Amino acid sequence: MGDKREILGSLAAFHAEQAGGFVGYPQQYIKGATPEDSFIHGVDQAGQPFTLAVVPPDRHIQAAKESTDRIVPSVALLSDTRRTAQMPCIAMPDNSPITKTGGIFLAEQVTVVDKAKGLYRCNWLSVLQESNLVQPARVAVGYLESTFILSTSSPDIQAKKQRLIHMNAQWLAAVSNPVKPEQIEGLDILDYQAQRDGLSMDLFNEAYKKWFVAVDVQYRRLQTLPMDNEAQVRSTILELIDSNSVSGMYGGVILRPFRRNGDTQVVQMDSIRRINHEFDYKALAKNRWTLPGLTLSPRVVQAG
Structure with a gap:
């Protein structure tokens, strides 16, 4: 495996061992008598075609039976479009990362059956988006933050x-x-x-x-901020934050001051700061927000 980063959610990334599964856009369901005889035809995040069988192992099935909110995925459930459907993921002939005319799923714990024929098998599958009528799924590199809140006022x-x-x-x-x-x-x-x-x-x-918060780290989106113009720096940071403060998301930036050592940039690790979108609830109707704790100093900063 080289240093090349494949498209996130693609079969290429899976084959490069950069992920344990892939993102799928179903185009057709083939329902058979057993899970092994049922298949999903579709394309991945890079638009490459695949055929996938969903065959959860017995241990996953048993764990789902003991849970009140876990549903065992199957082609039959995914293809169900009735109002009472438990796990729908609409298949459309032209569904793809570009058109997004149907549903989107994440195939997990994937194994290769026949790479040349694009045939795969997964132990589990999660629906990311049921159809194109709901909020679009976001595929990104990031991490989860978990927070415990202790309520002592009750x-x-x-x-x-x-x-x-x-x-x-x-x-x-x-x-x-x-x-x-x-x-x-x-x-x-x-x-x-x-x-x-x-x-x-x-x-x-x-x-x-x-509480779980999903953080989308846009690591390729870097902006160099020369510190000789404070107004411009603030304006750029606000634009970066505002561009991601949509559809229930809160934008933010990570400030990484660095110094130059010849041709090398050395990040000042103890000076890294994170600034997130914070509402001024007294002026919520005006959607105003602030940059808490931002102090500018004569050095170069990267924001992203």
């Missing part, structure tokens, strides 16, 4: 917290006593422990919320 959570502190103290006193009591606060030891453990789990489930 009276219910505060009451449970105090109760747990009290129960922990009672439990510690009981287990530290050379003469082990048979009960704590009128409850058998095992019942008290079960109630204490249950309260701990309740606090965790109720108080914590987990």
Whole structure:
């Protein structure tokens, strides 16, 4: 594998071991009696044709049965266009990365059956876009940020917290006593422990919320900012942020100051800053926003 980066979501990237699957644009479904006899004809993110069989292994099927929100993908479900369809992904004869007249999916855990014939098999498949009537899917290089938020203002959570502190103290006193009591606060030891453990789990489930944010890193989009014109720098940064603040997305830039060492650019790692789109909620109707913490200094900066 060389240093060449293939098109993200393409079969070429998969063959170059730059990804474990590919993005597909279905053009036709062939429904057979079994998953092995059912196929998807379509093109990948680079417009190259393929034929794909979707054959989830038993372990994936069993895991889906034990979940309340996971559906086992199949050609039958993907081709279903009824109002009650569980996993539709519309196939159109001219569907492609350019036309986008149908659905889009991500084939995962892909193996090659016959490369010359463009025949592949995947263990799992996720629908990225059901049809061209919904918000377009975004295929990009990036990462996920996860954040835990602990809500301590709820009276219910505060009451449970105090109760747990009290129960922990009672439990510690009981287990530290050379003469082990048979009960704590009128409850058998095992019942008290079960109630204490249950309260701990309740606090965790109720108080914590987990948020996932997908970050699209446009690593090829670089802008050099000479620092002798502060107004121009601010204007350029605002334009970069604004260009990605659409359709529910919040734009941002990463500022990377660097110094020149001959023909080499050395990034000042301790000076890297990230600036994100932040709404001024008092002036929300005017959609105004600010650049928090931006201090310019006489050096060269790359933003992207």
